[in-house]
Amino acid sequence: MMELKFDPRNYRIHTDKNKRLIRKSLEDCGAGRSILFDKDDCIIAGNGVYEQAKELGLPVRIIESDGTELIAIKRTDLSTEDSRRKALALADNYTTDTSIFDVEAILEDFSAGELDAWEFTIGDIDLPEIEIKADSSRAGSVQDKFIIPPFSILDSRQGRWQDRKKAWIDLGIKSEVGRGEELTFARSAQPPRVYEARNSLRDKLGYDPSWDELITYCKEHDILLMDGTSIFDPVLCELAYRWFNIYDGVILDPFAGGSVRGVVASKLLMQYYGIDLRKEQIEANYKNAEDILLSDEPKPYWVCDDSMNVKELFYKDKFDLLFTCPPYADLEVYSDDPRDLSNMEYREFLVNYRTIIQRSCDLLNENRFAVIVVGEVRGKDGTYYNFVQDTIEAFKDAGLHYYNEMILVTSIGSLALRVTKQFNNSRKIGKTHQNVLVFYKGDPKRIKDNFPELDFSDDALFENE
Ligand SMILES: C[S@@+](CC[C@H](N)C(=O)[O-])C[C@H]1O[C@@H](n2cnc3c(N)ncnc32)[C@H](O)[C@@H]1O
Numbered sequence: 001m002m003e004l005k006f007d008p009r010n011y012r013i014h015t016d017k018n019k020r021l022i023r024k025s026l027e028d029c030g031a032g033r034s035i036l037f038d039k040d041d042c043i044i045a046g047n048g049v050y051e052q053a054k055e056l057g058l059p060v061r062i063i064e065s066d067g068t069e070l071i072a073i074k075r076t077d078l079s080t081e082d083s084r085r086k087a088l089a090l091a092d093n094y095t096t097d098t099s100i101f102d103v104e105a106i107l108e109d110f111s112a113g114e115l116d117a118w119e120f121t122i123g124d125i126d127l128p129e130i131e132i133k134a135d136s137s138r139a140g141s142v143q144d145k146f147i148i149p150p151f152s153i154l155d156s157r158q159g160r161w162q163d164r165k166k167a168w169i170d171l172g173i174k175s176e177v178g179r180g181e182e183l184t185f186a187r188s189a190q191p192p193r194v195y196e197a198r199n200s201l202r203d204k205l206g207y208d209p210s211w212d213e214l215i216t217y218c219k220e221h222d223i224l225l226m227d228g229t230s231i232f233d234p235v236l237c238e239l240a241y242r243w244f245n246i247y248d249g250v251i252l253d254p255f256a257g258g259s260v261r262g263v264v265a266s267k268l269l270m271q272y273y274g275i276d277l278r279k280e281q282i283e284a285n286y287k288n289a290e291d292i293l294l295s296d297e298p299k300p301y302w303v304c305d306d307s308m309n310v311k312e313l314f315y316k317d318k319f320d321l322l323f324t325c326p327p328y329a330d331l332e333v334y335s336d337d338p339r340d341l342s343n344m345e346y347r348e349f350l351v352n353y354r355t356i357i358q359r360s361c362d363l364l365n366e367n368r369f370a371v372i373v374v375g376e377v378r379g380k381d382g383t384y385y386n387f388v389q390d391t392i393e394a395f396k397d398a399g400l401h402y403y404n405e406m407i408l409v410t411s412i413g414s415l416a417l418r419v420t421k422q423f424n425n426s427r428k429i430g431k432t433h434q435n436v437l438v439f440y441k442g443d444p445k446r447i448k449d450n451f452p453e454l455d456f457s458d459d460a461l462f463e464n465e
Contacts, residue, residue: 004050004060005042009109011102014048018098023052025091029084031058032092034073048099103149104142144457148239154436155409161235167462168234172292173263174284193418195331197223208333232260232325236373236408236436240323241268244369244438246450249320254307254360255341257325259285262300266293267461272300273314275307277337306339307356311363319363322370326353329377329385346385354394361398367442367450370400373408375434382426388435395439404438 014022025032031053035046043050053060063071078085106115142149148161155161194214201209201217209217217223237260245251251265256274262285265272276282282302289300303313327334327342329349334342341349341356364370374391376384392402410432419430440447 003041004037005040006047006051007043009105010043010047011106011109012048012099013102014051014099018048018095019052021091021095021098022048023056025088025095026052026056026058029088029091030075030077032073032075032088034063034071048095145455146239147242147456147459148235150243152404152406153409154236154239154406156233156235157409157411164235164238164462165233168238168264169231171263171267172288173231173234173260174258174288193223194218197221198333210336211333231258232373233408234260234264237261237264237323238268240371240436241265241270241321242456243454244323244371244451245270245321246368247452249368250317251321251323252310252314252319252360252363253322253324254310254356255324255326256285256302257281259288259300261323261325262302263289263292266297266300269298271298273317273319274300274302275305275310275313276302277304277306277340278335279304307360308339308352310356310359314363317363318365320365320368322360322364322368323372324360325373326356326391328375329379329387331375331377346379350390353390354397357391357394358398361395361400361441364441367446368440369403370395370439370441372437372439373434374437375431378428382428388437391437395437400439400441401444402437403440403444404436406436406438408434408436410434 026049033046033049035049036044037046038044065071075085075088078088106120110120143160147164148154156165197218198209198214201214205213241251241264248270250271251261251273253261253272253274256262256276258281262272262274266289274285282304285300285302293299305313327340327349329346330342330344332342334340337343341352344352361370372391372395374388377387379385396402412430412432415430415432422428422430
């Protein structure tokens with residue numbers, strides 16, 4: 001059998017399944033379409049087929065061509081109704097579908113303009129959760145290096161993301177669990193149906209219902225409240241820390257909420273400082289951290305206070321990453337505390353929010369990132385406040401550069417059930433994303449000096465994952 005050279009820049013990654021199917025097709029149906037190689041004997045198309053044909057010991061017949069004619073192969077042993085012919089037609093198409101693009105190699109070799117000319121869109125790039133074998137050289141290297149590919153869409157519905165989230169949660173992370181005596185349910189992170197119920201009740205009562213009134217109303221109307229199992233996404237948190245913090249960097253979180261962001265920091269050996277108004281939340285966070293963390297891991301520090309006081313609280317400290325998830329205006333009301341931003345009218349909210357951002361950014365070292373997770377919120381008239389844009393303005397006014405925007409695609413959950421009525425009634429789309437905004441303090445040209453190349457391929461955090 002003549003020896004051909006495999007393409008060192010093959011843009012297709014042949015998964016184990018793909019290889020298995022090519023082999024089955026060759027064995028069951030015989031050789032199908034021809035492969036293609038150049039005058040240096042290097043394969044242009046058909047690397048996967050050649051590999052399997054070689055293993056099966058199939059002889060290779062060479063037809064020379066300068067590209068001015070189409071080489072058609074007549075399979076003299078197959079009729080149109082032949083079942084092997086049908087199987088070959090299926091296999092020919094499906095084996096192409098079961099291999100995937102090597103995105104990194106393609107992006108290295110082609111400019112955006114060239115890819116556009118081929119109408120090659122990001123949607124065509126498939127990043128499934130393939131088993132990445134140590135010997136499969138470049139296979140899946142973008143996701144190995146960065147855990148999740150650093151694209152502007154972060155798809156938390158993908159299996160790889162979900163597996164990693166489960167691994168984090170299995171460590172024992174509990175969300176808010178900040179339940180006082182009177183609290184049976186978590187105040188934060190309730191599903192949208194509860195906020196809709198809150199809005200209906202508010203319309204009925206003519207004032208904002210208390211948490212107890214809302215619980216009673218939900219129980220009476222069979223609206224299921226979450227018992228506090230929904231948490232800030234630990235994978236998003238991990239990515240923010242690993243991608244945008246320096247090694248060993250100290251994190252500031254002015255709207256701490258649950259324990260996740262503190263616990264994830266500790267597991268990555270980073271020091272975390274969080275502020276939150278709610279005492280019961282902070283007590284629950286400390287308890288959760290104590291249950292999970294090992295003695296040699298840094299302990300997160302939560303302080304119960306108003307973040308307006310962030311500069312007085314941390315006057316001695318400087319931080320390397322600002323990472324937070326603020327109240328989305330009044331979407332979720334966290335407490336009755338008048339200092340709680342979620343209790344304020346949007347105008348007042350914005351004044352306080354901007355001040356907290358300004359003060360927190362002042363505590364950030366030069367040449368460091370700030371990452372904030374936000375989402376658009378509708379006011380009482382049903383239109384957007386423009387909260388995302390207001391957040392961007394707040395950081396820019398605090399002297400930071402607007403650097404990255406990522407869309408976090410979140411699970412559809414019960415939205416599938418609610419969207420029909422909602423869309424028909426008001427043309428409000430079912431929102432299934434949040435905005436992850438990244439800002440930079442300092443000279444963006446110096447990012448390379450401060451943030452080294454990343455490669456988490458040998459990461460041992462979830463060895464048994
Ligand atoms: C978006 S929530 C965080 C909850 C989120 N689901 C999570 O677990 O990450 C925002 C937090 O900001 C806190 N908060 C609101 N106003 C505050 C203020 N002025 N100072 C400090 N914390 C405040 C609330 O108590 C709430 O826990």
